[in-house]
Amino acid sequence: MGKAIVITSGKGGVGKTTTTANLGAGLAALGQRVALVDADIGLRNLDLFMGLENRVVYHLVDVVEGRTTWKKALVRDKRLENLVLLPSAQARDKDAVSPRQMQQLVQEIKQEYDFVLLDCPAGIEGGFKNAIAGADQAIVVVNPEVSSVRDADRVIGLLEAEEIGGISLIVNRLKPSMVKRGEMLAIKDIVDLLAIDLLGIVPEDEGIIIASNRGEPISLDQNTKAGQAFRNISRRLLGDDIPFIDWQDDDSFFSRLKKLFGVGS
Amino acid sequence: MFDLRRLFGGQKGSKTRAKERLQLILVHDRSSLSPELIDLIKSRIIDVLSEFVEIDEKGLAVELEHSEEAAALITNIPIKAVRRNGGMRSARN
Ligand SMILES: Nc1ncnc2c1ncn2[C@@H]1O[C@H](COP(=O)(O)OP(=O)(O)OP(=O)(O)O)[C@@H](O)[C@H]1O
Numbered sequence: 001m002g003k004a005i006v007i008t009s010g011k012g013g014v015g016k017t018t019t020t021a022n023l024g025a026g027l028a029a030l031g032q033r034v035a036l037v038d039a040d041i042g043l044r045n046l047d048l049f050m051g052l053e054n055r056v057v058y059h060l061v062d063v064v065e066g067r068t069t070w071k072k073a074l075v076r077d078k079r080l081e082n083l084v085l086l087p088s089a090q091a092r093d094k095d096a097v098s099p100r101q102m103q104q105l106v107q108e109i110k111q112e113y114d115f116v117l118l119d120c121p122a123g124i125e126g127g128f129k130n131a132i133a134g135a136d137q138a139i140v141v142v143n144p145e146v147s148s149v150r151d152a153d154r155v156i157g158l159l160e161a162e163e164i165g166g167i168s169l170i171v172n173r174l175k176p177s178m179v180k181r182g183e184m185l186a187i188k189d190i191v192d193l194l195a196i197d198l199l200g201i202v203p204e205d206e207g208i209i210i211a212s213n214r215g216e217p218i219s220l221d222q223n224t225k226a227g228q229a230f231r232n233i234s235r236r237l238l239g240d241d242i243p244f245i246d247w248q249d250d251d252s253f254f255s256r257l258k259k260l261f262g263v264g265s
Numbered sequence: 266m267f268d269l270r271r272l273f274g275g276q277k278g279s280k281t282r283a284k285e286r287l288q289l290i291l292v293h294d295r296s297s298l299s300p301e302l303i304d305l306i307k308s309r310i311i312d313v314l315s316e317f318v319e320i321d322e323k324g325l326a327v328e329l330e331h332s333e334e335a336a337a338l339i340t341n342i343p344i345k346a347v348r349r350n351g352g353m354r355s356a357r358n
């Protein structure tokens with residue numbers, strides 16, 4: 001039986017859907033059977049990041065309301081044969097689904113896939129509760145900003161209250177040049193504040209926007225920093241011990257000088 | 266002595282402010298109690314103290330107070346009467 005992992009954040013727009021699409025493609029490229037579930041009801045997006053919007057026929061609410069089966073609603077990926085997507089409904093009420101129904105559905109999908117990745121909507125209301133209902137583990141996505149870290153802390157509290165097993169952290173949109181200037185929270189600060197395990201660091205990368213324009217997950221692109229980051233995270237999810245890339249390029253003249261004077265960070 | 270850290274940038278940037286602010290914000294956020302939890306605390310206080318004193322249950326107040334760097338639980342427990350045998354088992358006399 002597979003694992004269900006919810007990708008959540010509290011705050012909107014930090015990169016949950018981007019992360020879901022890229023870890024899905026990353027894991028599938030490593031030979032895993034992966035089902036992506038777009039749990040953001042009313043705001044369907046994951047199909048766009050995957051470039052699958054033209055193949056969507058049925059959606060999550062159709063499944064829950066019995067108009068079709070979950071297997072028939074799955075959309076197959078164009079590139080990876082062991083990757084599928086269960087799309088969300090666009091323009092539907094997010095209360096169309098209950099946590100109990102989601103739990104049941106995820107349980108069934110888990111029987112046939114190694115990973116079920118659930119793309120959670122922003123916020124901590126009904127949509128969030130639906131998305132986490134069937135999850136065994138959670139990935140919290142955070143940007144290195146005060147408001148994002150605060151919301152992540154709130155979400156971690158709620159996940160713990162629901163007794164979700166492993167909760168791990170992805171820091172997305174890190175800007176190494178700002179970290180270097182001391183104008184951005186460092187990874188260590190965020191990990192210390194939130195006190196959960198770090199799963200990965202994804203740098204700011206305009207390639208992500210280019211990839212989303214094309215509808216191709218960047219984790220399949222060998223030549224991008226963000227793609228490399230997502231591939232590393234995928235391998236960590238399989239238990240591989242992959243060292244974290246130091247995006248700060250610590251060998252710069254300044255940081256060597258700092259080390260010389262013992263002004264470390 | 267001049268400040269090396271300032272000379273080389275980094276430590277004095279807005280990063281430090283962000284971190285300090287978050288430390289306070291998270292302490293505050295984490296220590297806010299839900300109404301259900303407050304009710305639970307009240308009922309446990311009543312359970313424990315009722316052996317010794319008769320509590321005015323309606324007047325019982327439990328609140329969480331925050332200052333800049335600390336949080337405290339403030340309770341006000343109005344008593345109707347002290348039980349005659351109150352505390353016999355635990356008191357010394
Ligand atoms: N590492 C990155 N570098 C550059 N752009 C990024 C990065 N991560 C995400 N983005 C961009 O940020 C925007 C928001 O990302 P995404 O839709 O994944 O966030 P979300 O958390 O799912 O949002 P919502 O809360 O609305 O569901 C997108 O336009 C995406 O291209």
Ligand SMILES: [Mg+2]
Pocket residue numbers: 016017018040045119120121
């Ligand atoms: Mg999203």
